[in-house]
Amino acid sequence: MIENVLGTMLEPCCDELDTGYFRNGKCETCDNDVGMHTVCAEMSDRFLEFSKKSGNDLSTPVEAYDFPGLKAGDRWCICLPRWIEALEEGLAPKILLRSTDSSVLEHVPLEVLEKYAIRDD
Numbered sequence: 001m002i003e004n005v006l007g008t009m010l011e012p013c014c015d016e017l018d019t020g021y022f023r024n025g026k027c028e029t030c031d032n033d034v035g036m037h038t039v040c041a042e043m044s045d046r047f048l049e050f051s052k053k054s055g056n057d058l059s060t061p062v063e064a065y066d067f068p069g070l071k072a073g074d075r076w077c078i079c080l081p082r083w084i085e086a087l088e089e090g091l092a093p094k095i096l097l098r099s100t101d102s103s104v105l106e107h108v109p110l111e112v113l114e115k116y117a118i119r120d121d
Helices: 045-053 080-088 102-106 110-115
Strands: 037-042 075-079
Touching: 037 080, 037 102, 045 080, 075 080, 102 110
Parallel strands: none
Antiparallel strands: 037 075
């Protein structure tokens, strides 16, 4: 069983979009996932702008990859290093704990993650 940061079964981050390293809607990872697509984040305009300025434009559609572009309110498996960068800049998006891979705990304490938790957990 793949666990989330709460110690229960990892749940899908998004059913509408093919997110995650495996494009199965879950923020699960493997050794080949060098980006660590493990944080289920709810997009905000501030975070999308931050990500774009940091070199990863998540808001512009890319037809070649069947990527519709994200908008505020969408949920997406983002890379852990990007979430940490956003945290350090005061721009970290809210996260869905039940859909965030347990490996995140190796880098960020649960107490910090809980401060950014979406409260429908």
